Amino acid sequence: MKNLLLFTITILPLIAIQAQDRNSPVLHPQEAGPDYAVQGEYLGKVDLNGSEVDMALQVIARGNGEFDSVAYFGGFPGEGWQGTDETKLTASGKTTDGTLVLTADNGHAEVKGGSAEIFGSGDERLGSLKKVSRKSDTLGATPPEGAVVLFDGTTAEQFINGRMSDDQLLMQGVTSKQKFGSYRLHLEFLLSWMPYARGQGRANSGCYHQGRYEVQILDSFGLEGRDNECGGIYSIAPPSANLCYPPLSWQTYDAEFHAAEFDESGEKQKHAWITVLHNGVKIHDEQQLDHATTASPLREGPEDGPVYLQDHGNPIRFRNIWVQPIE
Numbered sequence: 001m002k003n004l005l006l007f008t009i010t011i012l013p014l015i016a017i018q019a020q021d022r023n024s025p026v027l028h029p030q031e032a033g034p035d036y037a038v039q040g041e042y043l044g045k046v047d048l049n050g051s052e053v054d055m056a057l058q059v060i061a062r063g064n065g066e067f068d069s070v071a072y073f074g075g076f077p078g079e080g081w082q083g084t085d086e087t088k089l090t091a092s093g094k095t096t097d098g099t100l101v102l103t104a105d106n107g108h109a110e111v112k113g114g115s116a117e118i119f120g121s122g123d124e125r126l127g128s129l130k131k132v133s134r135k136s137d138t139l140g141a142t143p144p145e146g147a148v149v150l151f152d153g154t155t156a157e158q159f160i161n162g163r164m165s166d167d168q169l170l171m172q173g174v175t176s177k178q179k180f181g182s183y184r185l186h187l188e189f190l191l192s193w194m195p196y197a198r199g200q201g202r203a204n205s206g207c208y209h210q211g212r213y214e215v216q217i218l219d220s221f222g223l224e225g226r227d228n229e230c231g232g233i234y235s236i237a238p239p240s241a242n243l244c245y246p247p248l249s250w251q252t253y254d255a256e257f258h259a260a261e262f263d264e265s266g267e268k269q270k271h272a273w274i275t276v277l278h279n280g281v282k283i284h285d286e287q288q289l290d291h292a293t294t295a296s297p298l299r300e301g302p303e304d305g306p307v308y309l310q311d312h313g314n315p316i317r318f319r320n321i322w323v324q325p326i327e
Helices: none
Strands: 005-010 040-048 051-063 066-073 088-096 099-104 108-112 115-119 125-132 148-151 174-176 182-191 205-209 213-217 250-258 268-270 272-278 281-289 316-326
Touching: 040 115, 051 125, 066 099, 182 205, 205 250, 213 250, 213 272, 250 316
Parallel strands: 005 108
Antiparallel strands: 005 099, 040 051, 040 125, 051 066, 066 088, 088 099, 108 115, 115 125, 148 316, 182 250, 182 316, 205 213, 250 272, 272 281
């Protein structure tokens, strides 16, 4: 399979879009520049050795017309790909005269008008991929009876330092006024477009349960899926798969959190644990939380704690946040 790819991506025309300032995060697609039209996800079927298989492609912008890409045989991570190196291909490239070429050994693909034609080493056509925009199954989830609505787009008053953008979205760096023990939480977030940034500097935030345990929020589109990447429980556990969508896509976290248990003397008797769904796919299943995150506002203890949405210096937007306490 590793003698398959040379990707050719033709940029679609854009109307009056200027090149992005490399130091300015963007929160709206119309301001993102021409590279944004290329970045994204492609999905289809290819013929490999006489067998038709699903193939998914993620194209990641790195700024100034440069891109990385990852191809997965079987489908996207968490949605068909089996997680083996033998079924994963990476490539890099740069746009020239409006065309991005990504190379990996033999073979090639031509991507124009939102579709990718895949060819083998002998120029035989193997299949076609179409550009897709995935949406979480839990997007827009309605608060159940008894849930505490922390943010619905009308006010940020449920948060300390609560701030809303001009388009009625919650901004990062806020702490819920109400504190909670065990609960179910729904949260929707949007990562800013920062193609020139790398690593922890690329649309970084975090959702701290009880103000103690961080589920990372980060532009990890196309990355490995580590504990400091999107969906990871920082310093404790990586997600079972990297479900991160491209930046400027609305994404969801759904979590069931159970608080740690302490005796009357304040000694911990049982670790907190959490189950997390990222974009509707389970990435942690009753994961034990044996310590608080280093940067957490609260240390471990028997008292209830808030929902804290970290400000790591990057603009992130949130909406539809609710908590259903568990008795």
